[in-house]
Amino acid sequence: MTVLEISTDQDVLEEAAQMLKAVAHPVRLSIMSLLQDGKMTVTEIFERAGVEQAVASHHLSIMKDRGVLLSVRDGKNMFYSLKHPKMLQIVDCVYDCCEH
16 A cells, blocks of 8 residues: 555554654664564663663553554563564665765
């Protein structure tokens, strides 16, 4: 489905806008990059992203609530993964538009 095909479906447009807002932060972009190869625990994410656990949890919650991430509990661990891996193509596209 292209933007032109969904341009009159306000619910879909709102969902898409919320997902884009959810990734529009440097920490969240970093988290998406970390998750491109599969699922990770909160601990793995905050250690590799170089942020405090509370900061990582806050951003993970936003991304999950807006439909960007999935979470699955396995014992004591919560694993996060990308709900829509194709969103990485959007991020790549934006990076390509930035001056390097």
